[in-house]
Amino acid sequence: xxxxxxxxxxxKLYDGATLxxxxxxxxxxxxxxxxxxxxxxxxxxxNGGVDSASSGAxxxxxxxxxxxxxxxxxxxxxxLCGSGQINVSWAAVGGATSYNLLDGGTTIYTGxxxxxxxxxxxxSSSxxxxxIATNNGGSSAPSGATARSAPDVCxxxxxxxxxxxxxxxxxxxxxxxxxxxxxATSYTLRDSGAPIYTGGGAAYAHTGLSTGSSxxxxxxxxxxxxxxxxxxxxxxTAPATCSAPNLVSQNISMTGTNKIGQTLTLGADVQNAGTLxxxxxxxxxxxxxxxxxxxxxxxxxxIIAKSGLAASAISSDAVSFGPLAQSGTLYIQHCVDSxxxxxxxxxxxxxxxxxxxxxxxxxxxxxxxxxxxCTLGNNTAHDATxxxxxxxxxxxxxxxxxxxxxxxxxxxxxxxxxxxxFKICLQSDPNNCTSAFGSRTTATGTPLVxxxxxxxxxxxxxxxxxxxxxxxxxxxxxxLFNANSAADTTDRYQIGCNYGGGAPVVSWIDVTTLxxxxxxxxxxxxxxxxxxxxxxxxxxxxxxxxxxxxxGTLSGNDTLANGTLTSETGYADITIAGRTTFILTCxxxxxxxxxxxxxxxxxx
Numbered sequence: 183x184x185x186x187x188x189x190x191x192x193x194k195l196y197d198g199a200t201l202x203x204x205x206x207x208x209x210x211x212x213x214x215x216x217x218x219x220x221x222x223x224x225x226x227x228x229n230g231g232v233d234s235a236s237s238g239a240x241x242x243x244x245x246x247x248x249x250x251x252x253x254x255x256x257x258x259x260x261x262l263c264g265s266g267q268i269n270v271s272w273a274a275v276g277g278a279t280s281y282n283l284l285d286g287g288t289t290i291y292t293g294x295x296x297x298x299x300x301x302x303x304x305x306s307s308s309x310x311x312x313x314i315a316t317n318n319g320g321s322s323a324p325s326g327a328t329a330r331s332a333p334d335v336c337x338x339x340x341x342x343x344x345x346x347x348x349x350x351x352x353x354x355x356x357x358x359x360x361x362x363x364x365x366a367t368s369y370t371l372r373d374s375g376a377p378i379y380t381g382g383g384a385a386y387a388h389t390g391l392s393t394g395s396s397x398x399x400x401x402x403x404x405x406x407x408x409x410x411x412x413x414x415x416x417x418x419t420a421p422a423t424c425s426a427p428n429l430v431s432q433n434i435s436m437t438g439t440n441k442i443g444q445t446l447t448l449g450a451d452v453q454n455a456g457t458l459x460x461x462x463x464x465x466x467x468x469x470x471x472x473x474x475x476x477x478x479x480x481x482x483x484x485i486i487a488k489s490g491l492a493a494s495a496i497s498s499d500a501v502s503f504g505p506l507a508q509s510g511t512l513y514i515q516h517c518v519d520s521x522x523x524x525x526x527x528x529x530x531x532x533x534x535x536x537x538x539x540x541x542x543x544x545x546x547x548x549x550x551x552x553x554x555x556c557t558l559g560n561n562t563a564h565d566a567t568x569x570x571x572x573x574x575x576x577x578x579x580x581x582x583x584x585x586x587x588x589x590x591x592x593x594x595x596x597x598x599x600x601x602x603x604f605k606i607c608l609q610s611d612p613n614n615c616t617s618a619f620g621s622r623t624t625a626t627g628t629p630l631v632x633x634x635x636x637x638x639x640x641x642x643x644x645x646x647x648x649x650x651x652x653x654x655x656x657x658x659x660x661x662l663f664n665a666n667s668a669a670d671t672t673d674r675y676q677i678g679c680n681y682g683g684g685a686p687v688v689s690w691i692d693v694t695t696l697x698x699x700x701x702x703x704x705x706x707x708x709x710x711x712x713x714x715x716x717x718x719x720x721x722x723x724x725x726x727x728x729x730x731x732x733x734g735t736l737s738g739n740d741t742l743a744n745g746t747l748t749s750e751t752g753y754a755d756i757t758i759a760g761r762t763t764f765i766l767t768c769x770x771x772x773x774x775x776x777x778x779x780x781x782x783x784x785x786x
Contacts, residue, residue, distance in 0.1 A: 183209035184237065190227035196236065197221050215244035217318065247319030250278040255326030256313050263407065264336035264365060266304070270311050271297035272325065278315035284324070285309050303332035305406070338366040338403035340410045341384070346399050346418035351425070351457040351493070354392070356418045358399050359385040363410070366403035372412070374398045391420035427456040429463060429491070431516045434537040438504075441564070441585070442544045445504030448481065450516040450535075452499065454491040463488050465518040467501055471510045473539060478515050511539040546586025553588065555596045556581065571596035604634040604677055604689040609662065621672075621692035624665050625699060625771055633660040634677050634689070666695045700729065702766040702773040709758050710780050717775065718753040721768050733764035 184193070186208050195203035195210050198221075203210040212221065220243055224236040256272035270283060274296045283291035283298050286309075291298040300309065310329045315322040343361035358371060362384040371379040371386050374397065379386040388397065396419055400412040430453050438446040448467050454460055467484035470476065484501045491497055506512075517534040548561040555572040556579035569579045577595035581588050606622065607615035609629035616622040624630070666673050676690035701720040709715060721729050731754070756762075758777050766773045 184225050187227040192228045194226050196224045217247045219244045249320035250275045250315040250322045252323040253313045253315050253325040256311050256328050258311050258328045258330035260333045263333050268300045268330050272313045275315040279317045282314045284312050305335045307332045335407045337408040338363045338410045341401050341403050341413050344413045344416045346416040348421040351421050356388045360401050363403040367405045371401045395420045425457045427458050427460040429518045430455050431518045431535040434516050440542050443505050448503050449500040452497045452518050457493045459492045463519045468515045470513045509543045512542050513539050548583035548588050566592045601689045602635050606632045606691045618689040623694045626667050626695045628665045671695050699771050700766050700768045700773045702775045708778040719766050721750045729768040731766050
């Protein structure tokens with residue numbers, strides 16, 4: 183505040199050089215100052231827009247921040263069992279910038295948030311929480327205390343995986359085990375409801391049991407919070423007394439083809455039917471034909487030595503027997519040394535078993551036959567037999583006889599005969615030819631030459647007009663003949679060969695005859711460049727759709743479509759730009775017309 187000045191209409195208050203107030207009042211409250219900040223105030227009066235000189239400066243310091251009020255007592259809530267956690271929270275305090283949470287006299291949290299989760303606590307441990315609010319002005323008094331105990335441990339889960347396994351014979355013991363449970367401090371195992379074990383381990387050996395006695399086991403987990411439900415039941419029978427080893431022969435088998443000349447595989451099992459392991463032993467195979475009741479003949483290599491066999495274990499043996507040399511009913515005997523109650527050094531009584539009889543017979547004969555152009559003879563050997571390709575065929579063949587039946591070929595490359603290089607050419611132009619299975623057009627009576635090659639020397643000609651093969655069986659041949667004298671006639675000229683009585687192999691060429699060459703004429707044969715010439719044609723009874731006209735840029739009536747004639751006679755008007763040659767072609771016959779250009783400057 184300051185004194186009023188006579189004649190002043192207003193005042194200006196400065197903090198240092200900064201105007202902080204302008205008005206008629208002689209007092210001002212400077213607010214919003216930083217705690218403990220320094221300030222220097224001057225004032226000037228004003229009248230009609232004119233300011234007086236500033237007063238002397240007065241200094242001052244802004245007050246400090248006040249310490250916050252003490253918070254209310256916090257709330258503390260224990261979490262779930264086994265979590266080891268208490269959740270603490272409190273009401274926020276105005277002006278506080280931070281809080282200190284104490285458990286007893288120990289600070290456990292400092293921060294701006296008004297809550298904290300106290301974790302990793304010992305189950306059921308006691309805790310007393312207070313909270314202090316702070317800011318730059320200092321700290322509040324502690325809140326009231328809130329007491330809370332950490333959550334108890336949880337009752338453990340029911341154990342799983344309970345198994346009960348009898349030990350070996352004569353031990354009177356059953357081994358019981360189960361899966362350990364998190365949080366459990368001990369387990370109680372019951373047999374038919376009676377506790378037989380309490381301890382921290384997850385396994386127990388139940389001993390001193392009567393032979394063959396029945397047992398029913400359950401287990402529960404425990405800790406300070408209580409006892410779990412009991413597990414599912416595991417049943418077991420106490421082991422029997424031990425019996426001596428007892429080797430038994432069983433499961434004799436014969437596998438393979440039951441035919442003379444073949445080899446069988448003989449098999450059998452040896453089982454130790456006792457409850458004690460054996461020492462070394464041996465087993466052997468022997469055979470007998472037709473069940474004569476006589477002596478058994480040992481199988482070569484059929485004695486097998488073994489080092490020992492555990493109780494209830496099975497050993498499988500196999501030997502080869504063959505090749506079979508006779509037909510009849512075959513029986514196999516398998517014997518094994520018996521250790522059943524035999525004292526050390528005592529006599530051993532073999533334990534033997536005999537197979538059912540298996541019929542052995544000879545292979546049936548495959549009769550000679552002809553199949554797929556392969557000739558085969560009789561076969562009794564049950565193997566692949568080479569045959570002979572049919573007459574006129576080349577290559578080789580082989581089939582397998584299987585017990586009287588010819589099977590699929592082992593190989594068959596029998597190849598039928600063929601006719602190659604069959605063609606018909608103009609006698610006057612040997613390069614003007616038509617190949618097999620083609621067609622050509624020629625004038626009536628035109629001299630033609632046919633030629634061919636066949637793949638074997640046993641070729642017999644097949645009928646055909648105009649020519650035949652020159653000489654019976656000639657692999658190479660030719661024939662000179664004239665085309666048909668009748669116009670508009672198509673003849674098929676063919677050559678063929680008959681082999682082994684089968685269907686003939688044939689090649690052919692169609693020849694169509696025309697009465698005379700097609701005609702091509704023009705209104706002029708020498709013109710100036712750019713002149714128009716009319717080109718006319720007559721196919722002379724040719725089939726117009728097989729005739730073409732080429733050369734120049736063609737236009738005219740509808741008897742010409744893209745160079746293919748659509749009528750036997752017609753014309754086209756052509757603009758001649760330079761020397762041009764036109765060709766009318768019908769089949770193999772052509773007519774040519776050339777239009778020349780008058781040279782520049784020539785007068786005629």
